[in-house]
C-alpha cells in the first residue's frame with residue numbers, strides 16, 4: 144500500500160509499505176480522508192519528540208471497512224467509519240474508570256515517541272481495534288468525519304468544566320480548536336462567549352461561530368475589556384487553547400474568583416504560574432487531554448449541523464501532495480486551517 148512516510152525531520156516520501164497486519168479484533172480500513180493536525184506540523188521538526196522518523200503520521204481519519212479480523216464485532220466490509228485517534232486497552236486501570244484517554248497502554252495513531260511507534264492513517268490502509276471504530280451517520284462525508292477528532296477535543300474540555308446556566312465563558316485562542324470550542328459552548332447553557340486572539344480575521348470568524356464578544360489582546364487590554372462586560376468580576380469559566388505563558392496568565396487574570404480555567408493548549412512544556420493569584424482567588428486549573436468516549440456525541444453534533452466543520456477545511460490533496468502541504472502548514476501560510484489528504488484519491 145502507498146503511505147506518506149516522514150523519513151527524516153521535515154522530509155516526506157510516498158513509499159510502498161506492506162499492508163498492515165489485521166489482528167483478531169482489528170478492522171482494516173481503506174482511508175478516504177485524513178486531516179493534518181497541528182500536532183503533526185509541530186512534531187515534524189522534532190521539537191515535540193513525538194514524531195520520530197520514520198513514521199506514518201495521521202490520526203484524524205475516516206474510511207471504508209476493507210476487511211475485519213475473525214473476532215472483530217459490529218463491522219463489515221463496506222461500512223463507512225471513523226475511529227478514535229487513540230488506541231487504548233479497555234481493561235486497564237484508567238479505562239475501567241472511564242478515562243480511556245489516560246490509559247497507560249495508550250498509543251496515539253501516527254505517533255512515534257520514546258515509548259512506542261504506531262503508524263497512522265496517511266496511508267491507503269490502516270488497521271485499528273474494533274473498540275475505537277464508529278460508524279458514520281449516513282449524511283456525513285468522509286471529509287467531515289476527519290474533523291471529528293478536533294471537535295472531540297472541545298467536547299471533552301466542556302465535559303471537564305463545570306458550567307452553570309447564564310455563565311460567561313472565555314475562549315483564548317481562536318484557531319481550529321478555539322473555534323470548535325465556541326461552537327460547542329453555544330450548545331450549552333452558557334450565555335456569553337468572549338473570544339480573545341491576536342488576529343482580527345480569526346476573531347471575525349469567532350463571532351460568526353457564536354462568540355458574543357471578541358477582543359484582540361495585542362491591540363487592547365483584553366483583561367480590562369473582559370472585566371468591563373462581566374460587572375468587573377471576570378469570566379465564570381475560561382478555555383485556554385494556545386498554551387503559552389502570556390495566554391495562560393491572561394486566562395487566570397480574566398476569570399472571576401472561584402472560576403475554572405481549562406487548559407487545552409500546551410505549546411510550552413513549562414511556564415511560570417502566578418501561584419498566589421491562583422491560590423488566593425481560588426482558581427481551579429483543569430488540564431484536558433484528547434477525549435474519552437465523546438465520539439458519538441461529536442458525530443451527532445456535526446451531522447445535525449450544530450457544529451460546522453466544512454468551512455475549516457482549507458484544502459484537500461493526494462498523498463503525493465502531502466509533503467508540500469506539510470511544508471505550507473509548517474510555514475504557517477496565512478488562512479490555511481485544516482488540510483485533508485485523500486490516500487485513495
Ligand SMILES: [Zn+2]
Nearest residue numbers: 180182203292
Ligand atoms: Zn489532532
